Amino acid sequence: MQTFNNITGNRLVIAILVCIFIIYNIIIYKGTQPLTAEKLSDDALAGQLLYQKNNCTACHQLYGLGGYLGPDLTNIISTKGKGPEYVKAFLNSGIKSMPRFHFSEKQKDAIVAYLREVDKTGHFPDYNARMHPTGWVEIKTKSE
Ligand code: HEC
Structure with a gap:
Protein backbone atom coordinates (compact mmCIF):
# COMPACT_ATOMS: atom_id res chain seq x y z
CA MET A 1 0.00 0.00 0.00
CA GLN A 2 2.80 2.40 1.01
CA THR A 3 4.72 1.75 -2.27
CA PHE A 4 1.57 2.29 -4.31
CA ASN A 5 1.07 5.73 -2.70
CA ASN A 6 4.68 6.72 -3.36
CA ILE A 7 4.41 5.82 -7.04
CA THR A 8 1.15 7.75 -7.57
CA GLY A 9 2.63 10.62 -5.58
CA ASN A 10 5.71 10.73 -7.81
CA ARG A 11 3.60 10.58 -10.95
CA LEU A 12 1.50 13.48 -9.68
CA VAL A 13 4.61 15.58 -9.04
CA ILE A 14 5.98 14.80 -12.50
CA ALA A 15 2.61 15.59 -14.11
CA ILE A 16 2.51 18.96 -12.31
CA LEU A 17 6.08 19.77 -13.41
CA VAL A 18 5.29 18.87 -17.02
CA CYS A 19 2.20 21.12 -16.91
CA ILE A 20 4.23 24.02 -15.50
CA PHE A 21 6.85 23.48 -18.22
CA ILE A 22 4.20 23.54 -20.98
CA ILE A 23 2.50 26.66 -19.59
CA TYR A 24 5.88 28.41 -19.19
CA ASN A 25 6.73 27.66 -22.83
CA ILE A 26 3.36 28.91 -24.07
CA ILE A 27 3.87 32.18 -22.15
CA ILE A 28 7.36 32.65 -23.61
CA TYR A 29 6.59 31.79 -27.23
CA LYS A 30 3.11 33.34 -27.49
CA GLY A 31 3.85 36.43 -25.43
CA THR A 32 4.28 39.81 -27.07
CA GLN A 33 7.90 40.64 -27.51
CA PRO A 34 9.39 43.64 -29.26
CA LEU A 35 10.75 42.39 -32.57
CA THR A 36 11.83 45.57 -34.31
CA ALA A 37 15.20 45.13 -35.99
CA GLU A 38 17.73 47.92 -36.36
CA LYS A 39 18.66 48.53 -39.99
CA LEU A 40 22.20 49.58 -40.86
CA CYS A 56 37.98 42.14 -35.56
CA THR A 57 35.58 39.96 -33.60
CA ALA A 58 38.30 37.37 -32.97
CA CYS A 59 39.84 39.85 -30.50
CA HIS A 60 37.06 42.38 -29.78
CA GLN A 61 33.55 42.14 -28.38
CA LEU A 62 30.29 43.90 -29.20
CA TYR A 63 27.85 43.70 -26.29
CA GLY A 64 30.36 41.50 -24.51
CA LEU A 65 30.45 38.84 -27.24
CA GLY A 66 33.60 38.07 -29.17
CA GLY A 67 37.26 37.39 -28.49
CA TYR A 68 38.97 38.79 -25.41
CA LEU A 69 42.42 39.88 -26.58
CA GLY A 70 41.23 43.46 -27.08
CA PRO A 71 38.55 45.58 -25.39
CA ASP A 72 34.78 45.75 -26.06
CA LEU A 73 33.97 48.21 -28.88
CA THR A 74 30.19 48.70 -28.35
CA ASN A 75 30.51 52.30 -27.14
CA ILE A 76 33.94 53.20 -28.51
CA ILE A 77 32.53 56.11 -30.58
CA SER A 78 30.65 57.85 -27.73
CA THR A 79 33.18 57.18 -24.97
CA LYS A 80 34.76 60.42 -23.75
CA GLY A 81 38.31 60.74 -25.03
CA LYS A 82 37.75 58.14 -27.77
CA GLY A 83 35.74 58.43 -31.02
CA PRO A 84 36.20 58.22 -34.82
CA GLU A 85 39.77 59.58 -34.99
CA TYR A 86 40.80 57.37 -32.07
CA VAL A 87 39.50 54.27 -33.90
CA LYS A 88 41.27 55.27 -37.12
CA ALA A 89 44.54 55.81 -35.26
CA PHE A 90 44.44 52.22 -33.97
CA LEU A 91 43.66 50.89 -37.45
CA ASN A 92 46.61 52.84 -38.88
CA SER A 93 49.16 51.84 -36.27
CA GLY A 94 48.05 48.58 -34.66
CA ILE A 95 48.84 47.95 -30.99
CA LYS A 96 50.27 44.97 -29.10
CA SER A 97 48.80 41.86 -30.78
CA MET A 98 46.52 43.96 -33.04
CA PRO A 99 48.02 44.14 -36.53
CA ARG A 100 48.27 47.35 -38.51
CA PHE A 101 45.55 47.44 -41.18
CA HIS A 102 46.10 49.02 -44.57
CA PHE A 103 42.60 50.43 -45.10
CA SER A 104 41.73 53.28 -47.46
CA GLU A 105 40.15 56.41 -45.91
CA LYS A 106 36.79 55.23 -47.29
CA GLN A 107 37.14 51.84 -45.62
CA LYS A 108 38.10 53.42 -42.30
CA ASP A 109 35.06 55.72 -42.55
CA ALA A 110 32.89 52.66 -43.18
CA ILE A 111 34.20 50.90 -40.07
CA VAL A 112 33.61 54.07 -38.05
CA ALA A 113 30.06 54.30 -39.50
CA TYR A 114 29.43 50.71 -38.43
CA LEU A 115 30.76 51.26 -34.91
CA ARG A 116 28.77 54.52 -34.66
CA GLU A 117 25.51 52.74 -35.50
CA VAL A 118 26.31 49.90 -33.10
CA ASP A 119 26.99 52.51 -30.43
CA LYS A 120 23.55 54.09 -30.99
CA THR A 121 21.78 50.82 -30.11
CA GLY A 122 22.59 50.95 -26.41
CA HIS A 123 25.10 50.64 -23.62
CA PHE A 124 27.51 47.90 -22.67
CA PRO A 125 27.69 46.96 -19.89
CA ASP A 126 24.07 47.97 -19.24
CA TYR A 127 23.59 48.29 -15.50
CA ASN A 128 19.94 49.32 -15.94
CA ALA A 129 18.84 46.16 -17.80
CA ARG A 130 15.68 44.58 -16.36
CA MET A 131 14.94 40.87 -16.51
CA HIS A 132 11.30 39.72 -16.70
CA PRO A 133 10.09 36.44 -15.14
CA THR A 134 9.82 35.02 -18.69
CA GLY A 135 13.55 35.47 -19.15
CA TRP A 136 13.11 38.42 -21.54
CA VAL A 137 15.72 41.09 -20.87
CA GLU A 138 14.61 44.68 -21.35
CA ILE A 139 17.28 47.21 -22.25
CA LYS A 140 16.89 50.89 -22.98
CA THR A 141 18.11 51.73 -26.45
CA LYS A 142 19.66 55.14 -27.00
CA SER A 143 16.94 56.14 -29.47
CA GLU A 144 14.19 55.82 -26.81
C1 HEC B 1 44.74 39.85 -33.08
C2 HEC B 1 43.82 40.57 -32.24
C3 HEC B 1 43.16 41.82 -32.78
C4 HEC B 1 42.49 42.02 -33.96
C5 HEC B 1 42.29 41.03 -35.11
C6 HEC B 1 41.98 43.36 -33.93
N1 HEC B 1 42.33 43.97 -32.75
FE1 HEC B 1 41.84 45.85 -32.17
N2 HEC B 1 42.94 45.64 -30.46
C7 HEC B 1 43.58 44.48 -30.07
C8 HEC B 1 44.32 44.73 -28.85
C9 HEC B 1 45.15 43.72 -28.08
C10 HEC B 1 44.09 46.10 -28.53
C11 HEC B 1 44.71 46.92 -27.42
C12 HEC B 1 44.27 46.63 -26.06
C13 HEC B 1 45.05 47.50 -25.08
O1 HEC B 1 45.03 48.72 -25.22
O2 HEC B 1 45.66 46.93 -24.21
C14 HEC B 1 43.20 46.62 -29.55
C15 HEC B 1 42.71 47.91 -29.56
C16 HEC B 1 41.77 48.39 -30.46
C17 HEC B 1 41.07 49.66 -30.35
C18 HEC B 1 41.21 50.66 -29.21
C19 HEC B 1 40.23 50.25 -28.14
C20 HEC B 1 40.19 51.10 -26.90
O3 HEC B 1 39.13 51.11 -26.25
O4 HEC B 1 41.19 51.72 -26.58
C21 HEC B 1 40.23 49.75 -31.44
C22 HEC B 1 39.29 50.90 -31.77
C23 HEC B 1 40.39 48.53 -32.21
N3 HEC B 1 41.32 47.74 -31.58
C24 HEC B 1 39.69 48.27 -33.37
C25 HEC B 1 39.86 47.11 -34.13
C26 HEC B 1 39.18 46.86 -35.39
C27 HEC B 1 38.14 47.77 -36.02
C28 HEC B 1 39.64 45.65 -35.85
C29 HEC B 1 39.33 44.98 -37.16
C30 HEC B 1 39.54 45.73 -38.36
C31 HEC B 1 40.59 45.15 -34.86
N4 HEC B 1 40.70 46.06 -33.85
C32 HEC B 1 41.24 43.94 -34.95
C33 HEC B 1 43.58 43.27 -30.74
C34 HEC B 1 43.04 43.05 -32.01
Whole structure:
Protein backbone atom coordinates (compact mmCIF):
# COMPACT_ATOMS: atom_id res chain seq x y z
CA MET A 1 0.00 0.00 0.00
CA GLN A 2 2.80 2.40 1.01
CA THR A 3 4.72 1.75 -2.27
CA PHE A 4 1.57 2.29 -4.31
CA ASN A 5 1.07 5.73 -2.70
CA ASN A 6 4.68 6.72 -3.36
CA ILE A 7 4.41 5.82 -7.04
CA THR A 8 1.15 7.75 -7.57
CA GLY A 9 2.63 10.62 -5.58
CA ASN A 10 5.71 10.73 -7.81
CA ARG A 11 3.60 10.58 -10.95
CA LEU A 12 1.50 13.48 -9.68
CA VAL A 13 4.61 15.58 -9.04
CA ILE A 14 5.98 14.80 -12.50
CA ALA A 15 2.61 15.59 -14.11
CA ILE A 16 2.51 18.96 -12.31
CA LEU A 17 6.08 19.77 -13.41
CA VAL A 18 5.29 18.87 -17.02
CA CYS A 19 2.20 21.12 -16.91
CA ILE A 20 4.23 24.02 -15.50
CA PHE A 21 6.85 23.48 -18.22
CA ILE A 22 4.20 23.54 -20.98
CA ILE A 23 2.50 26.66 -19.59
CA TYR A 24 5.88 28.41 -19.19
CA ASN A 25 6.73 27.66 -22.83
CA ILE A 26 3.36 28.91 -24.07
CA ILE A 27 3.87 32.18 -22.15
CA ILE A 28 7.36 32.65 -23.61
CA TYR A 29 6.59 31.79 -27.23
CA LYS A 30 3.11 33.34 -27.49
CA GLY A 31 3.85 36.43 -25.43
CA THR A 32 4.28 39.81 -27.07
CA GLN A 33 7.90 40.64 -27.51
CA PRO A 34 9.39 43.64 -29.26
CA LEU A 35 10.75 42.39 -32.57
CA THR A 36 11.83 45.57 -34.31
CA ALA A 37 15.20 45.13 -35.99
CA GLU A 38 17.73 47.92 -36.36
CA LYS A 39 18.66 48.53 -39.99
CA LEU A 40 22.20 49.58 -40.86
CA SER A 41 22.95 52.29 -43.43
CA ASP A 42 24.87 51.28 -46.58
CA ASP A 43 28.11 52.73 -45.17
CA ALA A 44 27.68 50.84 -41.92
CA LEU A 45 26.92 47.64 -43.83
CA ALA A 46 30.19 48.04 -45.74
CA GLY A 47 31.91 48.60 -42.39
CA GLN A 48 30.30 45.51 -40.92
CA LEU A 49 31.61 43.46 -43.84
CA LEU A 50 35.14 44.79 -43.25
CA TYR A 51 34.77 44.10 -39.53
CA GLN A 52 33.82 40.50 -40.33
CA LYS A 53 36.37 39.92 -43.11
CA ASN A 54 39.24 41.22 -41.00
CA ASN A 55 38.25 39.19 -37.94
CA CYS A 56 37.98 42.14 -35.56
CA THR A 57 35.58 39.96 -33.60
CA ALA A 58 38.30 37.37 -32.97
CA CYS A 59 39.84 39.85 -30.50
CA HIS A 60 37.06 42.38 -29.78
CA GLN A 61 33.55 42.14 -28.38
CA LEU A 62 30.29 43.90 -29.20
CA TYR A 63 27.85 43.70 -26.29
CA GLY A 64 30.36 41.50 -24.51
CA LEU A 65 30.45 38.84 -27.24
CA GLY A 66 33.60 38.07 -29.17
CA GLY A 67 37.26 37.39 -28.49
CA TYR A 68 38.97 38.79 -25.41
CA LEU A 69 42.42 39.88 -26.58
CA GLY A 70 41.23 43.46 -27.08
CA PRO A 71 38.55 45.58 -25.39
CA ASP A 72 34.78 45.75 -26.06
CA LEU A 73 33.97 48.21 -28.88
CA THR A 74 30.19 48.70 -28.35
CA ASN A 75 30.51 52.30 -27.14
CA ILE A 76 33.94 53.20 -28.51
CA ILE A 77 32.53 56.11 -30.58
CA SER A 78 30.65 57.85 -27.73
CA THR A 79 33.18 57.18 -24.97
CA LYS A 80 34.76 60.42 -23.75
CA GLY A 81 38.31 60.74 -25.03
CA LYS A 82 37.75 58.14 -27.77
CA GLY A 83 35.74 58.43 -31.02
CA PRO A 84 36.20 58.22 -34.82
CA GLU A 85 39.77 59.58 -34.99
CA TYR A 86 40.80 57.37 -32.07
CA VAL A 87 39.50 54.27 -33.90
CA LYS A 88 41.27 55.27 -37.12
CA ALA A 89 44.54 55.81 -35.26
CA PHE A 90 44.44 52.22 -33.97
CA LEU A 91 43.66 50.89 -37.45
CA ASN A 92 46.61 52.84 -38.88
CA SER A 93 49.16 51.84 -36.27
CA GLY A 94 48.05 48.58 -34.66
CA ILE A 95 48.84 47.95 -30.99
CA LYS A 96 50.27 44.97 -29.10
CA SER A 97 48.80 41.86 -30.78
CA MET A 98 46.52 43.96 -33.04
CA PRO A 99 48.02 44.14 -36.53
CA ARG A 100 48.27 47.35 -38.51
CA PHE A 101 45.55 47.44 -41.18
CA HIS A 102 46.10 49.02 -44.57
CA PHE A 103 42.60 50.43 -45.10
CA SER A 104 41.73 53.28 -47.46
CA GLU A 105 40.15 56.41 -45.91
CA LYS A 106 36.79 55.23 -47.29
CA GLN A 107 37.14 51.84 -45.62
CA LYS A 108 38.10 53.42 -42.30
CA ASP A 109 35.06 55.72 -42.55
CA ALA A 110 32.89 52.66 -43.18
CA ILE A 111 34.20 50.90 -40.07
CA VAL A 112 33.61 54.07 -38.05
CA ALA A 113 30.06 54.30 -39.50
CA TYR A 114 29.43 50.71 -38.43
CA LEU A 115 30.76 51.26 -34.91
CA ARG A 116 28.77 54.52 -34.66
CA GLU A 117 25.51 52.74 -35.50
CA VAL A 118 26.31 49.90 -33.10
CA ASP A 119 26.99 52.51 -30.43
CA LYS A 120 23.55 54.09 -30.99
CA THR A 121 21.78 50.82 -30.11
CA GLY A 122 22.59 50.95 -26.41
CA HIS A 123 25.10 50.64 -23.62
CA PHE A 124 27.51 47.90 -22.67
CA PRO A 125 27.69 46.96 -19.89
CA ASP A 126 24.07 47.97 -19.24
CA TYR A 127 23.59 48.29 -15.50
CA ASN A 128 19.94 49.32 -15.94
CA ALA A 129 18.84 46.16 -17.80
CA ARG A 130 15.68 44.58 -16.36
CA MET A 131 14.94 40.87 -16.51
CA HIS A 132 11.30 39.72 -16.70
CA PRO A 133 10.09 36.44 -15.14
CA THR A 134 9.82 35.02 -18.69
CA GLY A 135 13.55 35.47 -19.15
CA TRP A 136 13.11 38.42 -21.54
CA VAL A 137 15.72 41.09 -20.87
CA GLU A 138 14.61 44.68 -21.35
CA ILE A 139 17.28 47.21 -22.25
CA LYS A 140 16.89 50.89 -22.98
CA THR A 141 18.11 51.73 -26.45
CA LYS A 142 19.66 55.14 -27.00
CA SER A 143 16.94 56.14 -29.47
CA GLU A 144 14.19 55.82 -26.81
C1 HEC B 1 44.74 39.85 -33.08
C2 HEC B 1 43.82 40.57 -32.24
C3 HEC B 1 43.16 41.82 -32.78
C4 HEC B 1 42.49 42.02 -33.96
C5 HEC B 1 42.29 41.03 -35.11
C6 HEC B 1 41.98 43.36 -33.93
N1 HEC B 1 42.33 43.97 -32.75
FE1 HEC B 1 41.84 45.85 -32.17
N2 HEC B 1 42.94 45.64 -30.46
C7 HEC B 1 43.58 44.48 -30.07
C8 HEC B 1 44.32 44.73 -28.85
C9 HEC B 1 45.15 43.72 -28.08
C10 HEC B 1 44.09 46.10 -28.53
C11 HEC B 1 44.71 46.92 -27.42
C12 HEC B 1 44.27 46.63 -26.06
C13 HEC B 1 45.05 47.50 -25.08
O1 HEC B 1 45.03 48.72 -25.22
O2 HEC B 1 45.66 46.93 -24.21
C14 HEC B 1 43.20 46.62 -29.55
C15 HEC B 1 42.71 47.91 -29.56
C16 HEC B 1 41.77 48.39 -30.46
C17 HEC B 1 41.07 49.66 -30.35
C18 HEC B 1 41.21 50.66 -29.21
C19 HEC B 1 40.23 50.25 -28.14
C20 HEC B 1 40.19 51.10 -26.90
O3 HEC B 1 39.13 51.11 -26.25
O4 HEC B 1 41.19 51.72 -26.58
C21 HEC B 1 40.23 49.75 -31.44
C22 HEC B 1 39.29 50.90 -31.77
C23 HEC B 1 40.39 48.53 -32.21
N3 HEC B 1 41.32 47.74 -31.58
C24 HEC B 1 39.69 48.27 -33.37
C25 HEC B 1 39.86 47.11 -34.13
C26 HEC B 1 39.18 46.86 -35.39
C27 HEC B 1 38.14 47.77 -36.02
C28 HEC B 1 39.64 45.65 -35.85
C29 HEC B 1 39.33 44.98 -37.16
C30 HEC B 1 39.54 45.73 -38.36
C31 HEC B 1 40.59 45.15 -34.86
N4 HEC B 1 40.70 46.06 -33.85
C32 HEC B 1 41.24 43.94 -34.95
C33 HEC B 1 43.58 43.27 -30.74
C34 HEC B 1 43.04 43.05 -32.01
